[in-house]
Amino acid sequence: MKMWQDLLKHAIIGSQHGAGLPPLGPAALQQRQQHWQSLSHELQLLNALALVAAYRAVGQTTTTTIAEPPAISNAETHAFISASIQSRLQRYLQEQNHGLIKEALALLAAKQQILTPDILAEFLAWCASNRADAVQVRAVIGQRGLWLCAQNPDWERLLGLAAEDSNAWQSAHGPARLSLFGQALQADFANTLAQLPIVWPSENAKDRLALLEALGDHLNADALPFLQTLHTDRSQPVREKATQWLVKLHDPDTTALLQDTLKAILSIHKPLLGKPQLQVQLPDNLSETWKKRGIQEKLDYLPMAAEKIGAKAGWLYQWLGLCYPLQLAQNLDLSVEKLADAASRSDFANVLLNGLDAGAALHGCTAWLPPRFASLEAKQRSAWLQRFGGTFPLASLEPLVIAHLKELKGREAGTFMFGLAHQQKNLSGPFALALIETMLAAAQEDNGRYLFDRNALAQLAFKLPLADYPMINQRLKQSDTPYFSELITHFSQRHVLHQELAHD
């Protein structure tokens, strides 16, 4: 309104600098203005401001025109969750119980049920700070959720909805992108792999490495041609990871190069007296071929052991980290037990054994574990088992764990099992029961309550097998230890959630 703008100009510059007020537009206001002529300039201006402000507020049109009605969400094809599940999910959100939210989302996706519109926005907002769960959220938002994401570009990008389903990962960001990439690989490996060389040049080193790591969960021989092109990648960690995947897939070139290299530097020395030992003859320089394959020229520390290491010993460690221990034993004409024994007698024992550990972990060589375990001193075994806890299936470690557990007592056993369980995604029934027993025993000792972190106990509840819920729950409740309430609460909440969804 021009009249208001004129008055505002007067007020901004001040009555001491400005000229007299202009007559107000409408006749009714002018009539009122006539009454103030005798007043000071300031009062006249204040009166005019008050009058016009009220006039504006009463008469102004505050609406706008939107010609086209909004698009309407498509009809849902899946069933909505029940009211009780909805209130349960709202409670989890309110309590920031991320573990249960994730579990509930996975269960709902499996049951092909979708979230009701009442809680859609809350869940999409939750997903923005839990991007790794974008795939699960995407599966349960239904048509209404897709419609809502179309209104919000941030959510659209987060869930990768801008592109077609199979290419959704390309437009998503961060952890959400990786989970969508993993899903795309699972759904259509060949097509997803074909997209990789297209996006590769525009990705930064960190993202290229992350995509390559994600590819590792779905490796098969079809990936070889793409991986072979990565020797020219700009980033050393990317080249290193590509080489690991190539040896894992038994790429002929890389495997032959590795075997030739190891053959040149490793040999068995059989003394007249005593047992054979592994001798190492390291080269003076690292070849360009290996540099292109991501071997680091100077590895300052032995990974996992945090020990200083020389440059050449670092090469040895990295080569062994690529090799399959059984293949190496065969090449040296030894059994795997003798290989472990010969390595432990070498001047490079620490590097050799740690390198073979890494190689075994890369190839999933469980045959390496018993002889390596036997070569360890008793006090080293807990840390070693925990280190490999997340790499190998628990079933392959269980005999070693049971053997080691016999050597431990009280709090040592409790913390060892707790640490080992922390590495696992899921626990078997017998392992879970053994774990509970050792933890309960440890908690009875002095200051036992401080052994177990509350958050870690809550996480453990999501790994315990629900099939053994009655037995585990009964055992936990039988004990008089009050320190595991977090574990009991979360485990029982999980149980209730599964029960309710099963009967829904």
Next chain:
Amino acid sequence: MNREQILALAPDAASISAAKPLCNAKTWPTLGFSARAVWGEYKGSGSKPYQTRIDLHGNAFKCSCPSRKFPCKHGLALYLLYAEDIASFSQTDTGPAWVSEWLAGRDGKTEAKKAAVKDKPVDAKAQAKRQQQRDAEMSQGVAELALWLEDLVRIGFAELPAKPLRYWDTLAARMVDAKLPGLTVRIKKLSGLLLQKGDNLSAFAEEIARLHLLVQAFSQRGQLPVESQADLQQLLGIPLREDEVLKTTPVTDTWTVLASRDSEDNALITREVWLLGEANGRFAKLLQFAHASQRQTLTSWLIGNRIHGAVHFYPSANPLRAVLGDCQADPATATVPLPNHFPLWQDYPQLKIRNPWLTLYPVIIAKTMPCYQNDRLYLRNDDGEALAVDTRQMPPWALLALSGGEAVTVFGEWDGQCLQALGVWHPHGYALLARTVSL
């Protein structure tokens, strides 16, 4: 009390997290309850267990732990346990001595307070003298404000951003001295307006215009209608006692709780509860205040609660604020009925004519389609006319999700330009949109 209501008593989120692990009956060697109280002893890290007790009449807590939070985690955990696992509690007519002594002490204090109010003789002469003194102080305060406003337009708004904070604070403090707390708040807001982005000088000028109108109205207050005088008093911050409001003629209806929202400003919690009369289609707004540490003293209403009975409105040209009179509350129901008639946004100019200082007024916008365009939310009617929705305190997504592009009926507060959406009737029922606002 349900779990949500108990958790609403927590002083902060950390207390809720700390209380959860304690919700295990095993950690409480003693648990008991009576018709009046709940109590328990918690085995903490100290040599003696902590003694925790709750007075169910008024949700008062006491605990022997050293925590300065109120209620502490033990109090919250005990209440949660009582609500969800009452089987673990033993019922008795009277609690142990440490509970009954505390309850007796509380009763004694309440009685003493009541007696003090009742027994205090009213000295009419002194009261008139106090009122006269207050009127004089207020008149002096308003005169100072009038002079200050004139100064403001003399020097010009362009000079104001350079003024130090004390320029505003000094006058605000003077208004406190002059017993005009309502004006203090408005003056403090003025300096904030200057710092805002956008068309801040226009908004500033509007606020100055309203203040000037207030000054003029104060000088002619004797000639104003009674309702406008009441509005003026409320703007100046002169409170009307609840017992006086209860003497006004009540409005009887079945009132449905449409929304409840808490806001916090400098540790002062304000709870606003909107009621809608089913038969008369009138809105009533209940206001409660408490210090953040006394949050539990506020009455919690659930959306869909029905209140049958009398509501007394504060005198006003547009009566809205109210207190409950003789009434009875029903538990919350899943359905919230929409009355046949209700205040519309088109009524706002008329309301504004009656009270030029009116800011927000509750309205219902029926059968409207929420549209999100250019980062703004609108409510579009069939003919294409659209109203803007304020999304600064409430993101637009919940409302959009509930509509899915279809027409819904929205309840909110309208300020003449923008709607603050509070609730929505959608195809599956009624949903609340905003719960808490941080000022």
